[in-house]
Amino acid sequence: MAFREEEHAHNFSRRAFVIGFLQFLGLGILASRLAWLQVSQGHKYKTLSDKNRINMRMIAPLRGEILDRFGVPLAVNVQNYRALIVPEQTEDLKESLQKLREFIPVTEETIDRILKESKKTAKFIPLRVREDLTWEEVAKIEVHLPDLPGLMIDVGETRNYPYVESTAHIIGYVRSVSQEELTGDPLLTLPGFKIGKTGIEKVYDLEMRGRAGAMEEEVNVHGRAVRELSKKPMQSGTRVALSIDGELQRFVQEALSEHKSASAVVLDAHSGAVYAMASHPSFDPNMFVSGIPKDVWQAMNNDPTLPQTNKALAGQYPPGSTFKMITALAGLEAGTINRNTSVKCLGVYKLGRDKFHCWKRYGHGRMDIISAIQQSCDTYFYEMAVETGIDRIAEMAERFGLGKTLGFEIEEEKPGLIPDQAWKRKRFGNKWQPGETVVASIGQGYILTTPLQLAVMTARLVNGGYAVKPWITGYVGDQFKGAEQWPKIKVSDAHLAMVKKGMGAVVNTPKGTAYASQIIDENLGAMAGKTGTAQVRRITAEQRRLGVKNEELPWEQRHHALFVGYAPVDDPRYVCSVVVEHGVGGSSAAAPLAKKILEQVQIRDPAATDIYSFDKDKTTQDESVKRDMIGPFLPSREIGG
Numbered sequence: 131m132a133f134r135e136e137e138h139a140h141n142f143s144r145r146a147f148v149i150g151f152l153q154f155l156g157l158g159i160l161a162s163r164l165a166w167l168q169v170s171q172g173h174k175y176k177t178l179s180d181k182n183r184i185n186m187r188m189i190a191p192l193r194g195e196i197l198d199r200f201g202v203p204l205a206v207n208v209q210n211y212r213a214l215i216v217p218e219q220t221e222d223l224k225e226s227l228q229k230l231r232e233f234i235p236v237t238e239e240t241i242d243r244i245l246k247e248s249k250k251t252a253k254f255i256p257l258r259v260r261e262d263l264t265w266e267e268v269a270k271i272e273v274h275l276p277d278l279p280g281l282m283i284d285v286g287e288t289r290n291y292p293y294v295e296s297t298a299h300i301i302g303y304v305r306s307v308s309q310e311e312l313t314g315d316p317l318l319t320l321p322g323f324k325i326g327k328t329g330i331e332k333v334y335d336l337e338m339r340g341r342a343g344a345m346e347e348e349v350n351v352h353g354r355a356v357r358e359l360s361k362k363p364m365q366s367g368t369r370v371a372l373s374i375d376g377e378l379q380r381f382v383q384e385a386l387s388e389h390k391s392a393s394a395v396v397l398d399a400h401s402g403a404v405y406a407m408a409s410h411p412s413f414d415p416n417m418f419v420s421g422i423p424k425d426v427w428q429a430m431n432n433d434p435t436l437p438q439t440n441k442a443l444a445g446q447y448p449p450g451s452t453f454k455m456i457t458a459l460a461g462l463e464a465g466t467i468n469r470n471t472s473v474k475c476l477g478v479y480k481l482g483r484d485k486f487h488c489w490k491r492y493g494h495g496r497m498d499i500i501s502a503i504q505q506s507c508d509t510y511f512y513e514m515a516v517e518t519g520i521d522r523i524a525e526m527a528e529r530f531g532l533g534k535t536l537g538f539e540i541e542e543e544k545p546g547l548i549p550d551q552a553w554k555r556k557r558f559g560n561k562w563q564p565g566e567t568v569v570a571s572i573g574q575g576y577i578l579t580t581p582l583q584l585a586v587m588t589a590r591l592v593n594g595g596y597a598v599k600p601w602i603t604g605y606v607g608d609q610f611k612g613a614e615q616w617p618k619i620k621v622s623d624a625h626l627a628m629v630k631k632g633m634g635a636v637v638n639t640p641k642g643t644a645y646a647s648q649i650i651d652e653n654l655g656a657m658a659g660k661t662g663t664a665q666v667r668r669i670t671a672e673q674r675r676l677g678v679k680n681e682e683l684p685w686e687q688r689h690h691a692l693f694v695g696y697a698p699v700d701d702p703r704y705v706c707s708v709v710v711e712h713g714v715g716g717s718s719a720a721a722p723l724a725k726k727i728l729e730q731v732q733i734r735d736p737a738a739t740d741i742y743s744f745d746k747d748k749t750t751q752d753e754s755v756k757r758d759m760i761g762p763f764l765p766s767r768e769i770g771g
Contacts, residue, residue: 189344190322191365191367192364192366192367193205193338193339194369196331199403204376207289208287208288210287211265211267212261213260213282214256214257214284215256215281218253223245223248223280227240244258252319259281294414294416297374298412298413300372301415302332303416304327304419307325328542330539333541334368344361372602374405374602379407383412387411390685390712393408393440393708395600396727397706398703399589400596400598401598401737407442407582441709442581444580446547446580447578448578449584450690451508451662452692452693453662455503455660457572458514458625459626460518460523462622463625464517466517469500471514472496473507476493479508490505499632502632504635520570529597529620530590531583533547534548536582536599538582547576548577573662582600586600588695595619597618633659636658637721638656643717646722655699656699659721660693661693665689666686666689680715687712692708694706697731703737
């Protein structure tokens with residue numbers, strides 16, 4: 131019995147030892163594992179834990195504002211509430227989006243877009259669901275966040291254009307970054323981040339973007355922010371100030387709306403500062419920021435008047451009779467004509483077997499250079515041009531800024547075309563014909579110009595012959611981008627004086643083609659200029675015999691109407707060019723518009739102050755901003771002259 135008890139005790143001790151050893155071994159392993167996790171892998175798991183507890187967010191910078199020459203905002207930032215979703219924080223992305231539809235409107239198209247974007251971007255990057263949420267929509271989402279995994283509300287800024295259609299072609303617009311535009315800059319991956327796509331927004335996009343900030347915030351299990359841990363402030367983008375006068379721009383845009391399609395440019399004859407540049411019809415750039423509806427987009431693309439095109443820069447038109455000043459200068463320089471040279475106009479000019487008609491059926495009678503410009507006699511310029519030659523005319527046109535781009539900031543600028551003999555041989559392999567010189571002398575045939583070029587041509591004609599170039603950007607931050615000393619063109623002052631005298635007679639004498647549009651307000655300077663009517667199709671002999679009126683033709687077959695002008699006559703400061711597409715006649719459609727514009731620009735007088743002062747520390751979001759915050763750009767009234 132005693133033996134059995136002893137054996138039993140021995141067995142119990144052995145089992146206890148084994149069990150104890152196993153327990154000790156287990157505890158040792160557990161302790162080793164715990165030590166390994168806490169010491170060797172402690173940093174890793176602390177990071178993972180922090181990721182669950184701490185939300186790291188990049189803060190989008192405020193985009194730099196765009197101002198007019200008086201400090202009036204043309205492009206600003208307004209507060210915007212957005213719904214975002216983080217794919218990695220939701221088990222079923224589509225299900226979360228469908229759940230969100232119970233509280234705010236979310237289209238199937240939006241859901242499809244987000245699902246596609248989630249496949250192309252990292253799972254931790256928030257994706258934009260909706261923008262411009264109302265306060266009621268924000269409240270609904272915030273209340274139901276525990277039931278909406280991955281969803282979050284973000285308070286950001288969105289771009290707004292207060293002048294809407296009036297400045298759309300100049301300022302341009304911003305839109306979301308496309309896949310092709312991703313450069314590796316993390317800023318571009320922010321949800322809803324937008325970059326400049328057209329106009330000034332595109333030209334100075336990098337300067338206006340700014341630098342992103344960062345914020346660490348503690349969140350609870352539902353992803354709701356509890357407290358802010360740290361914050362690195364963002365840096366706002368650079369502010370851009372332009373030479374244009376916002377209210378003058380609005381006035382010009384509204385004036386052009388009298389017609390189906392038209393454009394105009396107003397600039398300073400001496401500095402080249404652009405005060406207004408309008409193209410009608412236009413569009414609302416705010417639609418592009420928030421997302422333009424498909425039907426509106428299709429309607430714009432199908433519109434024959436091309437509302438998205440800045441016709442002041444990209445519209446290329448035969449200049450018609452506005453080109454006659456160039457022909458006159460070429461003839462004067464070549465010695466083909468002088469002040470006393472006269473030509474008898476009988477309504478038709480014969481060259482070999484060809485006949486070229488003057489616009490006045492039975493002719494103007496005897497014309498000299500002043501009266502030929504005044505009454506726009508075609509025959510005078512036909513005869514002069516044949517003797518002068520196309521090469522001399524083309525060379526003079528190029529001196530005055532025609533036939534090539536002017537280096538303007540906005541990329542839409544087109545070069546136009548000034549042909550000569552070498553151009554035709556290269557383009558067609560044929561010899562230039564004298565009849566083509568006849569047609570070119572009155573701004574027809576192959577010649578193409580833009581409204582901007584016509585304004586520059588006029589400025590160079592009236593500023594003393596200085597090669598002014600147009601510019602629209604005054605300051606980028608504190609760096610001045612504006613005018614410089616312009617070189618003198620090789621042209622006789624006496625010849626320029628003759629041309630200007632003829633342009634004065636166009637508007638201010640009874641026989642002038644724009645006499646009906648003279649400025650009669652005694653408080654304003656008189657206007658001078660030149661009308662132009664450019665054919666878009668050849669007038670047949672049958673139409674001429676039947677006396678078919680241009681205004682009776684379908685709109686797209688009617689002549690373009692043009693006018694170039696300046697004011698005041700005695701001290702030229704402001705120049706403008708107006709093109710009315712298919713407007714029938716320069717005197718009836720374009721000249722009255724130019725009168726309104728040159729009256730208004732003199733009333734507003736943006737070049738009245740010669741000092742450009744810019745308060746770099748003041749923000750235009752302050753309601754106390756005054757219109758004199760930025761003075762006009764012109765450094766000196768004598769610049770270039």
